[in-house]
Amino acid sequence: MTNETWVQVREGLLKRVGRNNFVTWIEPLRLMGLDEGVARFEVPTLFFGDWVQRNFADHIRMRLTEAGSPVERLEFAVSNTPRAPLKEVKAAAPAAPAARARPAPAEEDLRGAPLDARFTFDSFVVGKPNELAHAAARRVAEGGPVTFNPLFLYGGVGLGKTHLMHAIAHDLQKRQPGARVLYLSAEQFMYRFVQALREREILGFKELFRSVDVLMVDDVQFIAGKDSTQEEFFHTFNALVDQNKQIVISADRAPGEIKDLEERIKSRLQCGLVVDLHPTDYELRLGILQQKADFYREQYRGLVIADGVLEFLAHRITTNVRVLEGALTRLFAFASLVGREITLDLAQDCLADILRASDRKVTIEEIQRKVAEHYNIRLSDMIGPKRLRTIARPRQVAMYLAKQLTPRSLPEIGRRFGGRDHTTIMHGVRKIEELMATDSQLADDLQLLRRLLQA
Numbered sequence: 001m002t003n004e005t006w007v008q009v010r011e012g013l014l015k016r017v018g019r020n021n022f023v024t025w026i027e028p029l030r031l032m033g034l035d036e037g038v039a040r041f042e043v044p045t046l047f048f049g050d051w052v053q054r055n056f057a058d059h060i061r062m063r064l065t066e067a068g069s070p071v072e073r074l075e076f077a078v079s080n081t082p083r084a085p086l087k088e089v090k091a092a093a094p095a096a097p098a099a100r101a102r103p104a105p106a107e108e109d110l111r112g113a114p115l116d117a118r119f120t121f122d123s124f125v126v127g128k129p130n131e132l133a134h135a136a137a138r139r140v141a142e143g144g145p146v147t148f149n150p151l152f153l154y155g156g157v158g159l160g161k162t163h164l165m166h167a168i169a170h171d172l173q174k175r176q177p178g179a180r181v182l183y184l185s186a187e188q189f190m191y192r193f194v195q196a197l198r199e200r201e202i203l204g205f206k207e208l209f210r211s212v213d214v215l216m217v218d219d220v221q222f223i224a225g226k227d228s229t230q231e232e233f234f235h236t237f238n239a240l241v242d243q244n245k246q247i248v249i250s251a252d253r254a255p256g257e258i259k260d261l262e263e264r265i266k267s268r269l270q271c272g273l274v275v276d277l278h279p280t281d282y283e284l285r286l287g288i289l290q291q292k293a294d295f296y297r298e299q300y301r302g303l304v305i306a307d308g309v310l311e312f313l314a315h316r317i318t319t320n321v322r323v324l325e326g327a328l329t330r331l332f333a334f335a336s337l338v339g340r341e342i343t344l345d346l347a348q349d350c351l352a353d354i355l356r357a358s359d360r361k362v363t364i365e366e367i368q369r370k371v372a373e374h375y376n377i378r379l380s381d382m383i384g385p386k387r388l389r390t391i392a393r394p395r396q397v398a399m400y401l402a403k404q405l406t407p408r409s410l411p412e413i414g415r416r417f418g419g420r421d422h423t424t425i426m427h428g429v430r431k432i433e434e435l436m437a438t439d440s441q442l443a444d445d446l447q448l449l450r451r452l453l454q455a
């Protein structure tokens with residue numbers, strides 16, 4: 001395998017595992033050899049190799065095999081030459097004797113994940129679903145006295161959380177070039193923490209994280225269930241809040257809904273401003289498409305996009321912004337390749353797969369499964385006869401969602417719920433509608449479930 005092929009394989013991996021994972025786990029891998037079905041990599045630490053083995057081995061094997069180098073097994077060896085564990089993250093300084101005072105953490109240690117230059121406030125389209133999140137992010141980006149801490153942004157996949165966090169960081173860096181702003185994913189936080197533990201550099205780690213002016217942690221749900229990382233995060237969080245330093249956190253759901261996150265952390269996260277990025281509406285999607293199309297018109301001079309195409313896409317692709325952007329990118333690239341105007345026909349042809357996937361309908365079985373999972377009950381109890389409140393209520397939630405999210409009639413839904421009568425389903429749906437008005441926990445549950453089902 002040539003170096004070039006490995007570069008191509010890495011590009012394929014970037015698409016598969018996402019930018020954050022790629023930067024943290026794939027980029028630092030060094031392919032050392034490939035023979036007899038074994039790919040050998042050099043990694044910064046044993047932990048690193050273990051992690052890649054457990055989480056990304058299948059992806060890597062598959063991409064290598066596709067590139068013409070069949071691989072059955074991956075092997076990892078720790079690099080002998082000292083080097084930074086991650087491209088963007090400087091290794092901690094060598095251990096200082098305990099009695100000597102430590103120097104202040106160096107500027108370069110403060111480098112977190114790289115910021116995407118395109119993710120600015122200027123390129124963020126504001127609409128009803130994200131206006132509060134945008135306003136709060138702007139407020140934080142102004143700097144000055146901390147008014148809410150933390151700012152907690154949450155929302156489904158691809159709705160702009162990372163974009164807003166990068167925009168805050170860009171703005172702060174422009175306004176206050178001296179400010180110590182650290183942006184990283186929760187996964188990188190864990191990685192740096194474990195690395196510090198291994199290298200007995202935990203003091204350096206603590207000092208570093210306590211010396212920042214603004215800390216931004218993306219996808220915090222990642223640390224749920226990881227006990228010592230949570231513990232360290234908790235202490236870091238408290239220390240910064242005590243010093244009145246701004247914290248910005250993002251997650252795929254509200255603090256209270258993150259499973260396996262310690263209660264004390266949940267409650268801290270709820271102390272500041274918790275803002276939801278709602279699923280996009282038609283106007284916002286159209287706005288985003290128009291902005292992107294302007295950019296592409298510049299790039300592909302001479303390309304014409306017929307009236308109604310952007311409206312058609314905004315109407316049909318409702319999943320998330322990333323998919324929407326991907327569709328437009330593909331459309332422009334394809335049209336420029338074949339030298340044709342972008343018409344509705346061309347869009348339907350070129351984006352058939354994306355349009356089909358967006359048409360995906362939620363099924364009653366999926367609803368039952370997700371609701372059972374959420375409330376921790378058996379799937380069989382969804383259709384069974386038990387009347388216990390802890391089972392009957394989730395069942396009614398599933399009935400309600402089945403009515404809302406599928407085109408099925410009440411008798412049809414009744415049949416899928418163990419042959420219940422349509423009046424039972426109607427009663428269940430009404431009950432949930434009534435309760436939702438007064439029970440905010442239930443309303444939150446429903447919002448989350450709806451989002452999970454429509455993702």
Ligand SMILES: Nc1ncnc2c1ncn2[C@@H]1O[C@H](COP(=O)(O)OP(=O)(O)OP(=O)(O)O)[C@@H](O)[C@H]1O
Nearest residue numbers: 123124125156157158159160161162163288321322
């Ligand atoms: N309102 C918006 N205006 C312009 N672009 C947007 C907007 N919302 C999202 N995007 C774009 O959509 C893509 C996905 O956004 P982003 O990575 O911020 O999502 P996310 O909420 O962090 O999702 P994930 O949970 O998957 O990380 C990015 O390219 C981003 O620029």
